[in-house]
Amino acid sequence: MKRFSSDWYWYYVINYTLVILIVFPIYWTFISSVKSPAELITSDPTYFPQTWTWKYYYQIWNYDLSAAWQFNDGDYFEKKSRSLKESFFNFFNPDEKKSIGRAFWNSIVVSFGTIVLTTIVCTFAGYALAVLRGPFKNIIFLLIITPILFPGVSLIIPLYKILKDIGLLNNLYGLIFLHSTFMLPLGVFMMRNAFKSIPSSLREVSILEGTSELQIILRVLLPLCIPGLLTVMVFAMYVSWNDYIFAYVFVSTAEKEVLNVALAKIALGGNEFDMKWGSITAGSVVSFIPIIIFYTFLQQYFVRGVTGSAVKE
Amino acid sequence: MTFVRKEKIIFLLMVSPALLLLAIFFLWPLFNSFWISFHTWPMFGKPKWVGLDNYINTLNDPRFWDTLKFTTIYTFTATPMLFIVALITALLCNVRAWGTTFFRAMYFLPVVLSFATASYMWLWLYSELYGIIIYVLELFGFGGPGKNLNVWTTPTSSLWAVNTMVTWKFSGIQMIILIAGLQAIRDDYNEASTLMGASRWQTIWHVTLPLLRPSIALCLILCIAGGYQAYEQFLIMTQGGPQGSTRTILMHTTDLGFAFFKLGPAASVGIFVMIIIFVITAIQLRLFKPH
Numbered sequence: 001m002k003r004f005s006s007d008w009y010w011y012y013v014i015n016y017t018l019v020i021l022i023v024f025p026i027y028w029t030f031i032s033s034v035k036s037p038a039e040l041i042t043s044d045p046t047y048f049p050q051t052w053t054w055k056y057y058y059q060i061w062n063y064d065l066s067a068a069w070q071f072n073d074g075d076y077f078e079k080k081s082r083s084l085k086e087s088f089f090n091f092f093n094p095d096e097k098k099s100i101g102r103a104f105w106n107s108i109v110v111s112f113g114t115i116v117l118t119t120i121v122c123t124f125a126g127y128a129l130a131v132l133r134g135p136f137k138n139i140i141f142l143l144i145i146t147p148i149l150f151p152g153v154s155l156i157i158p159l160y161k162i163l164k165d166i167g168l169l170n171n172l173y174g175l176i177f178l179h180s181t182f183m184l185p186l187g188v189f190m191m192r193n194a195f196k197s198i199p200s201s202l203r204e205v206s207i208l209e210g211t212s213e214l215q216i217i218l219r220v221l222l223p224l225c226i227p228g229l230l231t232v233m234v235f236a237m238y239v240s241w242n243d244y245i246f247a248y249v250f251v252s253t254a255e256k257e258v259l260n261v262a263l264a265k266i267a268l269g270g271n272e273f274d275m276k277w278g279s280i281t282a283g284s285v286v287s288f289i290p291i292i293i294f295y296t297f298l299q300q301y302f303v304r305g306v307t308g309s310a311v312k313e
Numbered sequence: 314m315t316f317v318r319k320e321k322i323i324f325l326l327m328v329s330p331a332l333l334l335l336a337i338f339f340l341w342p343l344f345n346s347f348w349i350s351f352h353t354w355p356m357f358g359k360p361k362w363v364g365l366d367n368y369i370n371t372l373n374d375p376r377f378w379d380t381l382k383f384t385t386i387y388t389f390t391a392t393p394m395l396f397i398v399a400l401i402t403a404l405l406c407n408v409r410a411w412g413t414t415f416f417r418a419m420y421f422l423p424v425v426l427s428f429a430t431a432s433y434m435w436l437w438l439y440s441e442l443y444g445i446i447i448y449v450l451e452l453f454g455f456g457g458p459g460k461n462l463n464v465w466t467t468p469t470s471s472l473w474a475v476n477t478m479v480t481w482k483f484s485g486i487q488m489i490i491l492i493a494g495l496q497a498i499r500d501d502y503n504e505a506s507t508l509m510g511a512s513r514w515q516t517i518w519h520v521t522l523p524l525l526r527p528s529i530a531l532c533l534i535l536c537i538a539g540g541y542q543a544y545e546q547f548l549i550m551t552q553g554g555p556q557g558s559t560r561t562i563l564m565h566t567t568d569l570g571f572a573f574f575k576l577g578p579a580a581s582v583g584i585f586v587m588i589i590i591f592v593i594t595a596i597q598l599r600l601f602k603p604h
Binding site (some may be wrong): 008011012014015018019022023025026028029032040041042043045120121122124125127128129132133134135137140143144146147148149150151153154155156157158159160161162166177178180181182184188213238241242243244245248249260261263264267277280281283284287288291292294295299302303306307 | 317320321323324325327328330331332334335337338339341342343345346348349401402405408410412416418419420421422423424425426427428429430431433434435436437438440442443445448481486489490493538542544545548549563566567570571576579580583584586587590591594595598
């Protein structure tokens with residue numbers, strides 16, 4: 001292709017059209033969530049909100065999920081809306097209300113727990129499998145990566161029974177453990193490769209200097225494995241924040257609900273003519289904002305983790 | 314204590330958390346899955362051994378075959394859509410030009426959203442009265458004047474509506490795999506074919522695509538394995554409707570297990586799903602062994 005030819009013109013026309021088509025649903029969801037009810041529910045859609053309102057956000061923030069069925073009660077805003085300040089403090093006292101704030105908090109707890117547990121477990125296992133000598137090394141490695149052959153969703157019935165038996169049903173720790181377990185193949189694989197790529201002389205020198213194994217990992221080798229570590233952390237967050245089926249099946253009370261499942265409660269209430277769509281779009285925005293912020297800053301690790309889990313290069 | 318022995322102990326200590334998680338939340342359920350499937354589980358009292366009865370009942374259950382058939386249809390209609398979009402975006406991003414990094418980032422963006430969120434977003438886009446997609450479709454004359462277009466009334470339109478959402482949501486992963494494959498193709502081939510007078514389309518068709526075959530196969534297999542795990546997109550968008558025509562095999566499993574409390578049959582359906590996905594993934598690993 002020659003520079004400045006009409007080919008380039010078409011190249012950018014096609015690309016920008018595709019970008020607009022792909023980003024449009026996200027843009028549309030966002031502007032729908034800030035439109036006024038009259039503007040939202042009209043047969044003549046506007047492509048930029050004429051009046052901005054954060055009503056729906058107040059509404060879902062203060063909305064009692066355990067009373068999902070009374071959502072249609074007439075003057076909803078008057079009854080339930082609170083000041084922003086109050087909502088803000090509710091967020092830090094999630095026990096007080098069973099709102100989407102509570103679900104948001106639960107999602108954060110589960111994601112954070114998964115990130116921490118996955119990072120610790122995968123770092124140690126990856127280090128041991130890459131560097132140390134030990135018995136049954138290959139068998140252990142193969143065992144750890146077997147979950148890629150059996151998707152967690154096909155084990156949903158026995159998992160339910162086991163979680164019930166050990167008392168982790170309806171419990172956020174249960175979700176953390178499950179997400180971490182199904183993160184193991186990618187996590188251990190990534191960390192093992194990361195540790196393997198570091199010359200072994202570095203570790204040998206540290207041993208001669210009398211550094212303990214734990215200190216070698218934390219002080220010497222881990223700083224050199226930051227890309228691998230970030231990939232694992234980002235992917236753990238991605239898996240945990242976006243999980244639906246485990247959270248949907250294994251958690252049943254409103255106080256323990258995570259964000260993705262809480263969205264269903266909002267969707268159940270209301271009808272076409274009601275404020276339902278405003279709340280759903282606001283809920284969607286709340287649920288994708290954190291992950292899009294992460295994506296903006298850590299894009300390459302997302303790409304690497306998401307495809308690495310598929311390709312296992 | 315010798316140095317080697319100490320190292321072995323440290324090794325075992327370091328892999329034990331991973332093995333513990335694996336044992337409790339993966340290996341134990343895996344074995345339990347078979348154990349449950351050989352028993353009936355009454356509401357009260359002890360489980361009873363019934364041998365292969367659950368499997369035989371599953372194979373004789375029309376709902377099993379209906380959901381399996383639907384899941385297969387979904388998989389083999391969504392896969393080509395995903396693949397074509399992924400191939401187009403990958404070829405567009407593989408050009409050396411200003412802005413490709415930005416385009417790639419934008420094409421990958423929907424991948425990071427969760428299936429649940431994406432489903433709710435598209436439910437709004439498809440909303441019968443105020444959805445923007447419906448609005449655009451009606452502008453083009455679909456549905457006819459005075460009639461409201463509703464994509465959820467027939468099984469076929471429901472399927473294509475969900476397929477469109479899945480294509481939007483998922484083609485980014487396939488695109489990245491294809492880009493990795495494209496970058497591995499040496500420039501010499503393209504240059505040689507251009508020198509020999511081939512047009513750009515001929516180069517793509519006769520040179521690029523054949524060389525890209527391993528990545529293409531990987532994409533297709535991933536799509537197929539993913540298709541059989543379809544769950545939340547149909548649960549949220551169609552609720553299995555209309556008349557249970559869009560229920561996936563996993564919805565069948567969870568319904569049996571948690572709505573009817575038939576754990577034995579549900580576990581046997583789960584094992585069939587496992588076998589299907591296991592075979593597909595095993596083929597995948599077989600084809601793409603590191604050289």
